[in-house]
Amino acid sequence: MGLKRKDLLSLAPLSVDEIALILDTADSFKEVTGREIKKVPALRGKTVVNLFFEPSTRTRTSFELAAKRLSADVINFAQSSSSVVKGETLLDTARNIEAMQADIIVLRHSSAGAAETLARGVRSAVINAGDGWHEHPTQALLDLYTIRERGLRFEGLRVAIVGDVSHSRVARSNIYALTKLGAEVRLIGPATMMPLDIRQLGVQVYYNMDEGLRGVNVIMMLRLQLERQGRALFPTIREYARLYGLTAERVKLADAGAIVMHPGPINRGVEIAPDVADSLSSVILDQVANGVAVRMGILYLMSGAG
Amino acid sequence: MPILIKGGHVVDPGRFSGRGDVLIDDKGTIAAVGSGFQVPAGCTTIDAQGLLVLPGLVDLHVHFREPGFEYKETIHSGSAAAVAGGFTTVCCMPNTNPVNDNQAVTEFMVERGRLAGLANVLPIGAITKGSEGKELAEIGDLRRSGCVAISDDGRPVMNSLVMRRAMEYALAFDLTVVDHCEDLHLAEGGCMNEGLVSTELGLPGIPSAAEDVMVARNLSLSELTGARLHLAHISTAGSVRMVREAKARGIRVTAEACPHHFTLTESLVRGYNTHAKMNPPLRTGEDVRAIKEGLRDGTIEVIATDHAPHATQEKQQDFTEAPFGIVGLETALSLTLGLVEEGVLTLEQAVAKLTSAPAAAFGLKKGTLAVGADADLTIVDQHAQWEVDPGKFRSKSRNTPFVGWKVKGSVKTTIVGGRVVYEAGSAGG
Numbered sequence: 040m041g042l043k044r045k046d047l048l049s050l051a052p053l054s055v056d057e058i059a060l061i062l063d064t065a066d067s068f069k070e071v072t073g074r075e076i077k078k079v080p081a082l083r084g085k086t087v088v089n090l091f092f093e094p095s096t097r098t099r100t101s102f103e104l105a106a107k108r109l110s111a112d113v114i115n116f117a118q119s120s121s122s123v124v125k126g127e128t129l130l131d132t133a134r135n136i137e138a139m140q141a142d143i144i145v146l147r148h149s150s151a152g153a154a155e156t157l158a159r160g161v162r163s164a165v166i167n168a169g170d171g172w173h174e175h176p177t178q179a180l181l182d183l184y185t186i187r188e189r190g191l192r193f194e195g196l197r198v199a200i201v202g203d204v205s206h207s208r209v210a211r212s213n214i215y216a217l218t219k220l221g222a223e224v225r226l227i228g229p230a231t232m233m234p235l236d237i238r239q240l241g242v243q244v245y246y247n248m249d250e251g252l253r254g255v256n257v258i259m260m261l262r263l264q265l266e267r268q269g270r271a272l273f274p275t276i277r278e279y280a281r282l283y284g285l286t287a288e289r290v291k292l293a294d295a296g297a298i299v300m301h302p303g304p305i306n307r308g309v310e311i312a313p314d315v316a317d318s319l320s321s322v323i324l325d326q327v328a329n330g331v332a333v334r335m336g337i338l339y340l341m342s343g344a345g
Numbered sequence: 346m347p348i349l350i351k352g353g354h355v356v357d358p359g360r361f362s363g364r365g366d367v368l369i370d371d372k373g374t375i376a377a378v379g380s381g382f383q384v385p386a387g388c389t390t391i392d393a394q395g396l397l398v399l400p401g402l403v404d405l406h407v408h409f410r411e412p413g414f415e416y417k418e419t420i421h422s423g424s425a426a427a428v429a430g431g432f433t434t435v436c437c438m439p440n441t442n443p444v445n446d447n448q449a450v451t452e453f454m455v456e457r458g459r460l461a462g463l464a465n466v467l468p469i470g471a472i473t474k475g476s477e478g479k480e481l482a483e484i485g486d487l488r489r490s491g492c493v494a495i496s497d498d499g500r501p502v503m504n505s506l507v508m509r510r511a512m513e514y515a516l517a518f519d520l521t522v523v524d525h526c527e528d529l530h531l532a533e534g535g536c537m538n539e540g541l542v543s544t545e546l547g548l549p550g551i552p553s554a555a556e557d558v559m560v561a562r563n564l565s566l567s568e569l570t571g572a573r574l575h576l577a578h579i580s581t582a583g584s585v586r587m588v589r590e591a592k593a594r595g596i597r598v599t600a601e602a603c604p605h606h607f608t609l610t611e612s613l614v615r616g617y618n619t620h621a622k623m624n625p626p627l628r629t630g631e632d633v634r635a636i637k638e639g640l641r642d643g644t645i646e647v648i649a650t651d652h653a654p655h656a657t658q659e660k661q662q663d664f665t666e667a668p669f670g671i672v673g674l675e676t677a678l679s680l681t682l683g684l685v686e687e688g689v690l691t692l693e694q695a696v697a698k699l700t701s702a703p704a705a706a707f708g709l710k711k712g713t714l715a716v717g718a719d720a721d722l723t724i725v726d727q728h729a730q731w732e733v734d735p736g737k738f739r740s741k742s743r744n745t746p747f748v749g750w751k752v753k754g755s756v757k758t759t760i761v762g763g764r765v766v767y768e769a770g771s772a773g774g
Binding site: 051128129130148150151152153155156170171172173174208211234235236237239240 | 543544546549550663664665666
């Protein structure tokens with residue numbers, strides 16, 4: 040059984056079965072990443088292009104590693120949006136790449152909707168590796184994989200997502216997926232960081248972190264974009280850390296077996312205390328490791344090989 | 346040569362509505378309306394049986410992009426689009442390059458309009474030099490050289506003191522002050538209405554409050570100064586409410602709505618459709634209902650297009666990068682007649698919002714079939730259905746969200762100053 044989609048742009052339209060298929064496929068590749076020779080020939084002869092218009096080290100590296108472990112040819116095409124030749128639209132760039140017979144284009148872009156616009160214009164499969172504040176589906180899928188790997192069930196799971204939800208594509212993808220899977224999603228942060236009408240997506244909003252954390256099974260911290268301080272979203276990093284930073288004390292408010300997640304890179308001492316990041320409840324490095332397996336699964340399914 | 350328009354359904358808002366003939370004399374003015382008048386010999390006759398005969402439509406809000414952005418539109422191509430859409434008078438916003446903040450640009454635009462020889466092209470002057478919102482433009486000069494109103498459209502005057510002074514200064518010239526109401530701080534970076542849809546799509550939003558707070562400010566300043574205020578393209582339920590209340594208190598305000606704001610909602614943005622990107626943005630269903638109610642009860646007396654041409658490649662950029670705006674001249678009449686079909690407006694109300702009311706808002710001697718008035722007329726087949734095909738537009742640009750829409754009401758003949766400038770089916774324009 041394959042994924043009956045040309046592209047993976049967003050988790051919003053995915054069914055529970057499709058999500059399960061991706062996670063199950065990732066499972067079989069997780070085993071590969073543990074072997075001494077971490078390579079399978081599944082995508083031999085296929086070309087994957089990483090088209091990154093925004094700086095990213097971990098996501099791009101993760102996709103590159105995933106593609107290489109599947110024996111695909113990988114091209115990295117990184118460029119800041121501003122350096123795109125004037126007059127050349129995203130679509131022009133992509134059509135040029137497609138003309139070189141790319142099977143899969145992995146796109147990271149600072150504008151919401153860029154992946155969808157691209158997917159409409161090219162025949163290659165498009166995987167959204169983050170578009171503006173919209174979605175980061177592969178990150179959310181690796182988060183789901185990590186939660187499942189820890190033996191937690193999604194139905195009835197209490198998940199707190201803490202931080203700047205407004206500007207977070209990771210948050211949106213997780214909200215779509217987790218609510219679909221039957222989890223209870225709590226968003227924690229000041230109202231300046233909560234997008235308008237967000238409750239209509241079936242989540243609860245807490246301005247008080249201690250209240251929001253009570254009894255949760257998963258604490259998902261978002262990275263604070265420090266440069267947003269000047270944008271009247273929060274007064275100082277100091278006050279933000281005091282109100283919404285995850286400390287060992289606060290972890291105790293959650294369920295005894297709660298796990299702590301973060302999409303990285305972390306601001307130690309801001310949204311997360313160093314001892315929490317390094318504690319036993321932290322699965323931050325598992326997320327990174329699982330990212331490769333999950334992306335192998337996605338590339339495999341999107342290549343048509345599935 | 347005199348022209349007799351025979352047997353049509355004449356709608357001259359507030360003056361005459363019914364079956365009748367219209368006689369245009371050889372000076373290009375209206376000589377008679379009704380029946381039983383003497384028809385001079387050698388008259389050209391246009392058979393208008395079964396058709397509407399209207400005063401030429403007046404659009405208070407177009408962007409003809411010349412000078413500066415001729416690849417999007419020129420005064421010639423824009424005028425051709427206007428007359429094809431039934432508009433005989435268009436008021437051009439000053440956000441050209443250079444900005445129309447001085448006599449030279451105004452005279453250039455007037456001259457280009459005259460050379461095109463299609464519609465009456467009336468410039469709107471800038472409120473401030475360079476539309477920078479700091480120092481007043483030479484408003485007296487602008488008026489003298491042909492500007493019919495002042496506005497910093499697209500770059501609203503944020504400094505309330507400057508706006509107050511502009512309103513006061515404009516009183517000396519009896520000029521209407523037009524504002525695009527948008528608090529640029531609240532709207533910063535936004536590219537669609539802020540709400541559930543922007544939240545889902547992860548797009549930066551423009552809250553309706555960005556419009557509402559500026560409408561409130563402008564109404565206050567109009568009350569303070571006594572200036573004649575015209576609110577461009579209002580789009581929110583809040584604006585409608587405030588304008589209604591202000592009118593009840595006697596404030597000199599008129600308001601316009603655009604066809605897209607009474608036809609479409611923000612949900613059209615889904616799929617990151619750049620033809621659904623305009624400013625003010627498409628709002629919610631509730632706002633659309635309020636705009637329609639405002640049109641129905643007279644709170645909004647003017648329908649204007651905000652005709653905003655952009656090149657195809659500009660609209661093909663990703664959503665946040667693509668420019669705001671859509672073309673409107675060639676679809677506005679049909680979309681407005683849609684409100685008649687829907688029962689929101691009577692035919693006479695709809696015609697008034699496209700003719701006499703906009704003319705009154707700027708004090709133009711247009712939009713009427715009174716004897717002696719310029720013979721600007723539009724003859725329309727109210728029930729003819731057609732499909733919107735941007736490939737057939739006279740405008741240089743194709744950016745419309747109405748592609749493929751089946752609409753009713755097609756322009757048969759457009760007459761400006763007693764001269765036929767557009768005939769359906771001919772290659773004109």
